[in-house]
Amino acid sequence: MTPRRPVRPAHEEYRPPVPVDGCPRCREHAASRDAARAVFDYSAVSDANVRLRAHLLDAHRA
Numbered sequence: 184m185t186p187r188r189p190v191r192p193a194h195e196e197y198r199p200p201v202p203v204d205g206c207p208r209c210r211e212h213a214a215s216r217d218a219a220r221a222v223f224d225y226s227a228v229s230d231a232n233v234r235l236r237a238h239l240l241d242a243h244r245a
Contacts, residue, residue: 200235203243212238
């Protein structure tokens with residue numbers, strides 16, 4: 184059986200994930216997202232959000 188994904192309210196599904204303070208991997212994903220946003224590469228912004236969400240679920244159970 185696969186673990187269930189936490190249920191989020193609908194209004195939170197579209198908010199960008201928030202990195203955990205002090206976590207170098209979170210900081211790396213957030214920096215990648217910020218760099219992509221600076222050059223208007225919204226596909227890369229979305230990719231960075233996906234990677235950050237996956238990391239948050241895996242490492243921080245958020």
